[in-house]
Amino acid sequence: MSITAEPIFQIKDFTVVNSLINSWVAVLVILVIAILIRKKIALIPKGFQNVIEMILEGALNLADSITGLREKTLKFMPLVLPLFFFILVNNFLGILPGVGSIGLIESKDGQSLFVPFFRSGMADLNMTLALAIMVVVATHIVGVVYTGAWKHINKFIPINLILEIPRKIWKEKDFKVLLVNPIQFFVGVVELVGELAKTASLSLRLFGNVFAGEILLGVMASIFAYFTPIPFLFLELFVGLIQALIFSILALVFLNMMSHSHEEAH
């Protein structure tokens, strides 16, 4: 199995890969479920609506334990909850029979290569990286909205620390700032690097786990196709759920962290 998503067809200069097709299917599944939810919604809940409300209430309570405020939870949930369901559905679709096993054998450079039509959306770094970048950008937007642009920029590039050095020296005769403020400035810059690390860790963790799961299932199926993969399929279901939960909870934690000012955070 290739580490990258395999191209399936071309639309002008845009290459449609198998992970993107899987992602479209995931969108379709979510759309159908969402429409079903919309149709079933009633003032007195029954069956399916009860389950959905239970999940929603559970998610809100979990998010409350992170944000500490229901008001804040409700503001972040429109981003975090779809993130969870999108990753979850993509992960579960990746386990379905046929995904990764139905495709074409193509010959490339004299070698025959198997190209599956479907590949789990999260087993493509393009997808996980896109989501991670989107989350990090969203955290910075939240930071600017909640703390103000100047305070937020100073979290990463502490210009205010450099600007206050002359005042502290001439007026307050505080010479410590000559040592402390440059260090703090450097810490701020390190935080900026941390943002890149955040993006990398978010994307690589999800990609790594899902891709490793796909490899594992492939290997197990190649050892003994009928019974050996069954426990690993359950394991992958569990991993798919856990990874979706980890990604969305981390997104919520980062969003919540950015909604506090630097002083509050410390």
Added chain:
Amino acid sequence: MNPIVETFHLDWKLMLAQLFNFGIVVVVLWYFALKPLSKKIQERTKVIEKGLADAKESAEKLLQAQKEQQVIIQEARQKSQQILAEMEKDVAQERGQLLEQAQKEVQKLLEDNQKQLTAEKQKMLVQVKGEIVDLVVLATSKVLEKTVNDKLDAEIIKKSLSEAEIDLKV
């Protein structure tokens, strides 16, 4: 950076396409599920809260109504007793007046009867007296027709009359 891009086939167009897919999920979930569901839950919460508030208010009103009922019953009982007492008093008074009036009327009737009887008696006496006189005259005249003269006759009559009058009074 290039080796990473080449190894993982990172493609910004593909990333945008995946983000677009995620954007659709966000919109779909928000529009079809989260928003209407949250709205319905809030609506239900309001209905439940209103129901609980109404139930509490009803219970309070019931309690108040029961208290008012007790007060009204108590007042009605007192009033009925008062009315009964007044009625008994009025009836007794009325009865006394009626008795008194009846007694007066009976007394009056008795007196009237007495007077009428006396008058009748007087009338009868006068009548009887006249008839007695006539009888005495007639009897005396028949007895003494041939033996007594007119002068004696008159004296006898006179004497008889005076005796008869005495007898009648007795």
